[in-house]
Amino acid sequence: GAVVSQHPSRVICKSGTSVKIECRSLDFQATTMFWYRQFPKQSLMLMATSNEGSKATYEQGVEKDKFLINHASLTLSTLTVTSAHPEDSSFYICSAQALGETQYFGPGTRLLVL
Amino acid sequence: QKEVEQDPGPLSVPEGAIVSLNCTYSNSAFQYFMWYRQYSRKGPELLMYTYSSGNKEDGRFTAQVDKSSKYISLFIRDSQPSDSATYLCAMSRINDYKLSFGAGTTVTVRA
Numbered sequence: 001g002a003v004v005s006q007h008p009s010r011v012i013c014k015s016g017t018s019v020k021i022e023c024r025s026l027d028f029q030a031t032t033m034f035w036y037r038q039f040p041k042q043s044l045m046l047m048a049t050s051n052e053g054s055k056a057t058y059e060q061g062v063e064k065d066k067f068l069i070n071h072a073s074l075t076l077s078t079l080t081v082t083s084a085h086p087e088d089s090s091f092y093i094c095s096a097q098a099l100g101e102t103q104y105f106g107p108g109t110r111l112l113v114l
Numbered sequence: 115q116k117e118v119e120q121d122p123g124p125l126s127v128p129e130g131a132i133v134s135l136n137c138t139y140s141n142s143a144f145q146y147f148m149w150y151r152q153y154s155r156k157g158p159e160l161l162m163y164t165y166s167s168g169n170k171e172d173g174r175f176t177a178q179v180d181k182s183s184k185y186i187s188l189f190i191r192d193s194q195p196s197d198s199a200t201y202l203c204a205m206s207r208i209n210d211y212k213l214s215f216g217a218g219t220t221v222t223v224r225a
Contacts, residue, residue: 004157006157034211041122042217042218043202043215043216043217043218044158044202044215046212046213049212091155093157093158095157097211102146102148102160102163103160104160105150105157105158105159105160106157107156107157108155108156108157110155
């Protein structure tokens, strides 16, 4: 099956710093990538959708200046949490989708902001 | 009312039992149905993907879709302790890439 990787798997940072998370599709070209956030014992919440070479589309209530998304190529998307605060601590999961296919998820990145 | 309803459980069964998981939905526009398995602190893993009413079988897993009742199910036969995880149903509309997820059901298979 399709493989999606994320890096780092876990990050701890100080409040006020920025954190970048990478999402890569390893064996297919992803026309669309998605970023989700998941709180403990809750389902996935879609944050934004990105298509290669164009600006991301953010879901209602998600601050685009806070969560910067770049989809530089058909195999790489990055999420940057700017000026992170403790309330941004969460499990961030990306998924990637080839045209006409379903979404395949990455292993997730656990962010802890102190 | 949520678009997709899923009993969060938890569900505990003995090894070898059949696990039955269900989701209901309210929007008849949903045409694609998926089941994901998520282990603790990991990303969801696609188990089953269907787009028509009826049954689809893959090894110990059977996915069932009843569009007339807006009801989908996942059955796990001969359950193993390694099946202990959270199972998420998800669905999408035609030509719409967004997935609508259920809340997830946590399953524990006791050895």
